[in-house]
Amino acid sequence: MLQSSDYDPLTAAMRPPPGETQEQREEREAAEAEALEVSNRIDAEIKASKQAMKRQKKPIRVLVLGQSMSGKTTTIKNFQMIYAQKSWAEERSSWHIVICFNLVRNVNTIADTLNEETTDSILTGRRSSLTEWHRSVLFRLSPLRRIENDLKAFLGAGSSESVEIHHPNRPNTSDGLRDSPSAQQISPPEDAKRPQEFCIWSSSGWKSILNQVKTRSAQGKESQVPRMVRAVLNSCKDDIHLLWNDPVVQSLLRAKHGRLEETPGFFLNDVDRILSTDYTPGDEDIVRARLRTTGVQEYRFTLDKGTGTSRDWVMYDVATAWIPYFPDITALIFLAPVSSFNERLMENPRINRLEDTFVLWKTVCSSKILANVQLILFMNKTDILRRKLEHGYQVKDHIPEFGGNKNEFSSVLEWFRRVFRKLFTDNNSSLNRKFIAHFTNVIDTKATQHTLQAGKFSTSRSESMALRYGCFKVQAAILRNDIEEAGLM
Template sequence: MPSATRSLPPSRKEPEDTWPPPLELSDETLEERELRLEKEREAKRVSDAIDLALNTEREALKKNAHGAKILLLGAIHCACSKSTVLKNFMLKFSPTTFHAEAEIWRPVIHLNLVRSVNFILNLLSPRSASGSTSPTANSPLDDTLRRLCFSLAPLKSVEMSLTKRISGSASPVVLDSSTTSADSPYAHYHPAKASEISVRSGAGWKGLLKFRRHSNASLRAHAQTISLRLWRNPDVQEKLREEDISLKNQPACTFLEDVARITQEDYFPSPDDVLRARVSTIGPEEHRIPMESSLENGNGKDWIIYDVGGDRSQRGLSSNILDSLSALLTDSIAFNQALAEDETVNRLADSMKLWRMICSNPLLASVDLILLLNKIDILDAQLKAGVQFSNYVTSYKKDLPNETAAVSRYLLEMFTSLHKQHSTKKRKMHPHLTCAIDTKATATVITHIQELILIKILSETSIL
């Protein structure tokens, strides 16, 4: 049966994209044609509106392709705190990935241990690590310490080997301060950072270590000498006290207390070991944390955490991440310490200066801020040891309690007041007292941050 569809003669055919469409029915009246064209125009308008809505939704999905974005800020002396918080995020949201990467931290932990040992050896040498003669160096070492220093001397080459393996740098590690150059890792070798090594962001040091298992035979051979004879030597502890150096307050230096375990051939880093391991990253860095459970944040998306660095030269903000929720970390114990980069600047004063800069930045005016006052455990230990907070923070009256609860409350009030004074417009601030190496307590804080971000995302999508 022939088709009932009528077509125009070849001479009357027009391109398919011609608008309005050509008249196909020769018996269609002018009024019928206008009515048909009006209906087709309306159908096209509806179709275009649907296409526009779909494109808008697609772009919105691209923008919110991740569960959350956090801009992580902090002073330079908070680098290790920020690193530990990042590891806590990984441990909570992506535990499988965290445990899979634990082996990568094995050489880092060994390097932290070796650098701590070499720091002590350097302190016992005739000249201190800073290049000037130390008060304790004027006292001659007894035979026991002299023999210990001689027997542990090979660890200098172990440190150089581990440093090269992790950072990929071929530059030698110089322990003799008389030959230390400006480019040497020891040019900025400060007691507060005695166990850290710096790598540049994006250097891929984890990738270099992923498929390598290094030998720790030399370190294992010296384990007993390190733990039982050097670190626990009363003269060594006395020299550290005289120099006002508290290595026990450095998380990575706790490996000195557990040398036998971490130097075993079959040693596998525990979560606590990974949290205490220290590698300082120079420059801004992006961290993607995959959400292993869709129940964790409601949509199973990745989290992106931007660390722009804490050095004064790294405190610029990138415009493409200013819609992120920001977190500032600052050490609550910093009241009695100076910056390693500028010994004339108090750490607490520098943290407050950075906080004012963040609060007053107009680009961050619409960003909710999270303040983490970290290392509350060390603050507690220092105050209990008799360190007077009022001697360093003169605005804290001497008749006020020199106790953790009162001091931490005062610190929170200081930062809250600065936030109110310097914010360009009213916005929320969420302060927390934290101990980043306490995984349970930090997990509670992270859960609170997660809830805040989820509420923020839902409010921006008009769901709330």
């Protein structure tokens, strides 16, 4: 009997079976050779996969931060429009129902304003500027209430959130730029309740809603809701025109909402085009469309144009409180709506929106968690700022620190730039991080089309600052260019 130290179980297992014939031996050796070939092939595939994973770069992860209606969603949309055109094209038709929803909301906002005017005139005993004609038009438009509710149910289970709309007559109660309390520190007064905006809980933003609409259409199970919406809107089209273009209505809207046409999701000037039988949402329509979502939003894009790489991008639309949960990010885009100098936070009317933006920017710059993250500041909505200044709004009336500076567009922009730069310099948590900032417009998607086609942007970095007056399309290219120049791609 063999000693245990001399026994090799592998040799014993590979030993030919007793009494094996020549034919059996050939079959056995052929099977073993085939098994060895399969094993070698699997090993080669595993090795190649490991090498590919080593070569593959991590996705670019970008946080997009800012107040509500600062332009975060529009920035993400434009990035997809420019660099992920395949998915953008696939989603295009699904935006139609969202745009119809925005249009219905526009009409019902007008109806709410006129109804409030009627109620207020009755309670105060004053004579209303509205006539029987206005009430008749409102009655004919009343089916749009049901249409709005049907669209809410069709688009997804929603909750309500406050709409941030400028109230030009609200007095300024500013306490200063640097020490302005955050919206969470002061409870809004009882009379600060405002209309509610429908929003949808989603972890993937508008994409999950669009996928739901697209899936129904692809399966031939489109709900009757979209067809009914288009039919009712067409029947109301003439009254919508009459109401929107009425001088009395325009005066009441300006007094209550400021310029309604400057708010996201406004389509009252495009009724005929949107309701035409051959209408397909254009790029500008999709950029302007508003579908509010709540929760942490994650948008994944496989870039397919102008990048020279298949590297993926992941963009997160988050609130400030969520920043600690995203340690592995490449860059942070901060949207600062500079046109909001004369507006108030809807959740707390005591706080100036732009001053609150200064506080948020200071918090971001001083965050130790973000010390290794490149910050990119978009001082946004400069076109709306220009119009406000042209209409006579004085920055010093709303932000006392502006003092005796000239109330001219270029001077105001320069002053805002200095404030943001000083907050960055005084609170920068990383000595190696540069100040990167840009001035941008809202949704003029045609203004720089030819520039975008070039795909490259030269920038002067003498002060690590480029003053660019461009549209949101430019924002997408600026963002990618900044991250490339910072060596983060």
